[in-house]
Amino acid sequence: MVTVRIPSALRPAAGGEGRVPASGGTVGDVLDDLIARFPGLRGRLLDDEGRLRRFVNVFVDGEDVRHEGGLARPVGEGQEISIVPSVAGG
Amino acid sequence: MSEAPRFTEEEVVRYARHIILPMIGGKGQRRLLDSSVLCIGAGGLGSPVAMYLAAAGVGKLGIVDFDRVDLTNLQRQILHTTADVGRPKVESAVDRLSALNPGIEIVGHDTVLTSANAMDLLGGYDVIVDGSDNFPVRYLANDATQMLGKPLVHGSIYQFDGQATVFMPGPETPCYRCLFPHPPPPGTVPSCAEGGVFGVLPGIVGSIQATEAIKVITGIGNPLVGRLLIFDALDMEFTTVKIRWDAECPVCGKEPSITELIDYDAFCGIAPGQVPTEAEHGVATTVGD
Numbered sequence: 041m042v043t044v045r046i047p048s049a050l051r052p053a054a055g056g057e058g059r060v061p062a063s064g065g066t067v068g069d070v071l072d073d074l075i076a077r078f079p080g081l082r083g084r085l086l087d088d089e090g091r092l093r094r095f096v097n098v099f100v101d102g103e104d105v106r107h108e109g110g111l112a113r114p115v116g117e118g119q120e121i122s123i124v125p126s127v128a129g130g
Numbered sequence: 131m132s133e134a135p136r137f138t139e140e141e142v143v144r145y146a147r148h149i150i151l152p153m154i155g156g157k158g159q160r161r162l163l164d165s166s167v168l169c170i171g172a173g174g175l176g177s178p179v180a181m182y183l184a185a186a187g188v189g190k191l192g193i194v195d196f197d198r199v200d201l202t203n204l205q206r207q208i209l210h211t212t213a214d215v216g217r218p219k220v221e222s223a224v225d226r227l228s229a230l231n232p233g234i235e236i237v238g239h240d241t242v243l244t245s246a247n248a249m250d251l252l253g254g255y256d257v258i259v260d261g262s263d264n265f266p267v268r269y270l271a272n273d274a275t276q277m278l279g280k281p282l283v284h285g286s287i288y289q290f291d292g293q294a295t296v297f298m299p300g301p302e303t304p305c306y307r308c309l310f311p312h313p314p315p316p317g318t319v320p321s322c323a324e325g326g327v328f329g330v331l332p333g334i335v336g337s338i339q340a341t342e343a344i345k346v347i348t349g350i351g352n353p354l355v356g357r358l359l360i361f362d363a364l365d366m367e368f369t370t371v372k373i374r375w376d377a378e379c380p381v382c383g384k385e386p387s388i389t390e391l392i393d394y395d396a397f398c399g400i401a402p403g404q405v406p407t408e409a410e411h412g413v414a415t416t417v418g419d
Contacts (some may be wrong), residue, residue, distance in 0.1 A: 102370065
């Protein structure tokens, strides 16, 4: 089981919680598990081909998964996954 | 370097708490007085940024904004008052900042920051602070500061979330494009005009930007270089994640393909000549407006 941190903009699509437990052996599996429970997240996180959107970053224990195999990056028990979308407000 | 910092009598008193502060001292205060900072935007982030930098004695403080003060701004944009509604933001900002610190030079640039004027405008300052409210200006500010070799202190907000970091020029240090290679396409993200923004949020994120600007100028501490600070106001948590330099980055990578400023509206999916509607502009999250 891992913990996924949800930014405030996505919380309404994720049951309102800031931290959601999820399971899976890779980042992709974890996101799939999350999307299975909260289908509204799919379009916010993944493109039509199932790839991580270019303006959404996912970090595992502070490391950007794009540099570590992307959705195939393995995740382990107790790790924290942060979803960090690009925001522009000022 | 060995020359003793020279201050006026008033400066010695005004900046006394900095001058007696280890790490800053007279030398650091002199650096602040000799420095120049351009604040992009006089909105939610720009308000605390400009007020703290003016108070700290940044010698030349520029503010660029094209907008006028609106009543909806006052929930968070503390540079402006109710009496300023309808005035150009830079006029209101210059008045407020001059009242706070008449001993520094405050320059209002009442204009839209574009590819045509960015190099000249940003080129006149040592450090750039991005308090803008839309993606085209954020990518423009990034590319221009990378090309000019100037530090960019980044901050952005949405609803209850804030992000801050410092992009330094130089080899193998990340830029905004290394972090977010592409903006969200128009229409994919709800606007802040629709989604709202927590009024105190820009106060916190802007204060962090002012902190980082002062650290960069005075050379103290460890600025947020290669690190993105994420602030969650609802859970009251700060998280830091790593930003890695992307060797393939079109601006700061090994073989840059973007070597001069481009059409940033087009890059962000806004049609040529089209003034973004609120909804489209809102993709870029119009908080500061």
